[in-house]
Amino acid sequence: MANHVSSLKRARQTVRKTAVNRANKSRVRGSLRAMREALQAGDHAAATEQYRKTVSALDKSVQKGILHGNTASRYKSRLNARLKALSTAKAA
Template identity: 50%
Template sequence: MANTPQSKKRARQTLRKTEVNKARRSRIRTYLRKVEEAIASGNAETARETLKAAQPELMRGVTKGIVHKNTAARKMSRLSSRVKALSAA
């Protein structure tokens, strides 16, 4: 349990930041899920649009420290290649 005033304040800040980070992570996952659903539906145009909307959201997560930059790059690369394959087919 936090005893000193500083540790009490830190505990409060951690709770606030945890909530903000959860919301951001959830938002990123929602965008990625929309891309996955568009790919699964087979609609190339929708998949391209949702991917275009998801990219800045994912990169914002990198900037805020929610997602590691390599993880974001890997996700974008894999999604992009799947959307490209869908467009080509």
């Protein structure tokens, strides 16, 4: 355990920031899960709406430093490809 005042403060800050980071990461994972479920259900309108929410959550996570920018771009690209595949499957 920390003994100096400065190290005690750093320990408190770490606990606080860990909780914030965990909440943000959980929000992103929940949004990704909801998107996958909407795609699985095959509802194009719901999937499109969820895609917009998921992309927003991914972009916010990049701003907050939760995810790397390229990781978020990869997620968005793959989700968009699955959304397009769903729309073409419905059209055919």
